[in-house]
Amino acid sequence: MKFTKASPLKGEITIPGDKSVSHRSVMLGSIAKGTTEISHFLPGADCLSTISCFRKMGISIEINGDSVIVKGNGLHGLKKPAGILDCGNSGTTTRLISGILAAQDFDVTLTGDDSIKKRPMKRIIEPLSLMGADIKSISDNGCAPLAISGKPLHGIHYTSKVASAQIKSSILLAGLYAEGETKVTEPYRSRNHSEIMLNYFGADVKTEGTTACITPAKELYGNKIAVPGDISSAAFFLAAGLMVPGSEILIKNAGINPTRDGILSVCRDMGGNITLLNENTDSGEPTADILVKSSSLHGITIEGAIIPRLIDELPMIAAMACFAEGETIIKDAGELKVKESNRIEVMVRNLSAMGADVEETEYGMIIRGGKPLHGAVIDSRLDHRIAMTFAVTGLCAEGETEILGAECVNISYPGFYHDLQSLFQ
Numbered sequence: 001m002k003f004t005k006a007s008p009l010k011g012e013i014t015i016p017g018d019k020s021v022s023h024r025s026v027m028l029g030s031i032a033k034g035t036t037e038i039s040h041f042l043p044g045a046d047c048l049s050t051i052s053c054f055r056k057m058g059i060s061i062e063i064n065g066d067s068v069i070v071k072g073n074g075l076h077g078l079k080k081p082a083g084i085l086d087c088g089n090s091g092t093t094t095r096l097i098s099g100i101l102a103a104q105d106f107d108v109t110l111t112g113d114d115s116i117k118k119r120p121m122k123r124i125i126e127p128l129s130l131m132g133a134d135i136k137s138i139s140d141n142g143c144a145p146l147a148i149s150g151k152p153l154h155g156i157h158y159t160s161k162v163a164s165a166q167i168k169s170s171i172l173l174a175g176l177y178a179e180g181e182t183k184v185t186e187p188y189r190s191r192n193h194s195e196i197m198l199n200y201f202g203a204d205v206k207t208e209g210t211t212a213c214i215t216p217a218k219e220l221y222g223n224k225i226a227v228p229g230d231i232s233s234a235a236f237f238l239a240a241g242l243m244v245p246g247s248e249i250l251i252k253n254a255g256i257n258p259t260r261d262g263i264l265s266v267c268r269d270m271g272g273n274i275t276l277l278n279e280n281t282d283s284g285e286p287t288a289d290i291l292v293k294s295s296s297l298h299g300i301t302i303e304g305a306i307i308p309r310l311i312d313e314l315p316m317i318a319a320m321a322c323f324a325e326g327e328t329i330i331k332d333a334g335e336l337k338v339k340e341s342n343r344i345e346v347m348v349r350n351l352s353a354m355g356a357d358v359e360e361t362e363y364g365m366i367i368r369g370g371k372p373l374h375g376a377v378i379d380s381r382l383d384h385r386i387a388m389t390f391a392v393t394g395l396c397a398e399g400e401t402e403i404l405g406a407e408c409v410n411i412s413y414p415g416f417y418h419d420l421q422s423l424f425q
């Protein structure tokens with residue numbers, strides 16, 4: 001896939017469903033009693049991995065475009081799958097499903113693709129084991145494949161070293177089945193979609209500061225879920241709209257949950273012209289249309305509590321910083337090293353190949369903006385966020401930018417290139 005300098009981008013984009021909310025709607029729908037009707041579901045490869053795992057455990061799930069119907073069998077209605085469960089490329093599937101599987105009355109093996117087999121799973125093995133789970137890394141390297149032998153669990157109060165919604169959600173899902181209360185405290189607040197949806201399905205989850213607490217549930221009840229647009233996907237159009245001179249884009253129906261909206265603060269702090277319109281709430285999740293107009297940007301420092309609120313948007317923010325005057329410093333973002341690729345290393349390597357002045361630091365990067373970029377051949381390392389980031393960056397560089405492994409955008413945004421091209425004049 002090749003990109004060259006774009007003329008102003010104009011038009012409207014309806015962002016596909018939020019990946020985090022889509023995963024959770026299938027998971028909770030599968031362990032709830034009755035039917036869950038999901039609209040604006042994200043039919044990306046990661047969410048299809050979640051569907052395939054629950055189908056293998058006896059759940060009827062019908063997909064019709066972005067409408068999904070899940071016929072749940074109740075909290076104790078999952079069946080032992082005939083074979084291994086394949087989580088594909090999805091960290092969310094692997095970590096969240098482990099919390100549910102730890103409490104079932106059967107054994108199961110979970111695996112995934114080459115990227116998943118390198119991502120850290122000790123972060124869930126440790127707390128789930130403290131709850132009484134029997135969960136092992138089969139290769140004994142702290143990664144998938146994982147062998148889980150379901151056991152009765154008991155509640156704990158776990159203090160996590162990292163602010164991670166996947167760790168927190170895995171523990172809370174196990175807590176649904178545990179004896180007594182289960183609490184998770186994190187250094188900063190991570191996305192709270194599990195807490196919102198668990199309550200929406202009839203569970204009892206309370207949050208105080210950075211601690212979430214669940215009491216075991218007798219049953220969850222199927223519900224209607226309208227998935228908001230994914231702000232992590234909207235991020236590419238926010239950046240494109242700000243970076244390509246003369247652009248004006250209306251991004252329809254994006255989720256703006258305050259635990260996810262760090263990108264909006266960053267765009268504004270960098271001088272971006274962004275307006276929220278039609279604010280609303282869908283299935284407990286706040287949404288809005290976002291109007292973005294091209295702007296002259298300046299560098300800022302991004303660190304601390306905002307990092308979990310924009311963790312998946314940092315590759316795009318780093319590229320945007322190349323077009324901002326002055327220095328942008330990203331700190332406290334060590335988690336980027338354990339995503340689908342090492343996103344610090346891959347960003348620094350690829351931005352440097354385009355002529356950017358960017359430096360890798362231990363837990364982040366420093367970008368000195370304002371230098372024109374030129375096209376290059378970009379190895380996405382099959383990381384969807386990297387491929388989309390450089391498609392947008394290529395629109396602002398002299399010459400041609402070629403993305404290798406461009407099809408990996410199917411993980412989170414199958415129609416991405418089509419939607420981007422729809423804004424070309």
Ligand SMILES: O=C(O)C1=C[C@@H](OP(=O)(O)O)[C@@H](O)[C@H](O)C1
Binds near residue numbers: 169191
């Ligand atoms: O819970 C979720 O749905 C997610 C949490 C984040 O991961 P961590 O929990 O590892 O930070 C994020 O990077 C991922 O894309 C989705």
Ligand SMILES: C=C(OP(=O)(O)O)C(=O)O
Binds near residue numbers: 019089091340412
């Ligand atoms: C890190 C991501 O997802 P996951 O952890 O589910 O693989 C992502 O989508 O950027």
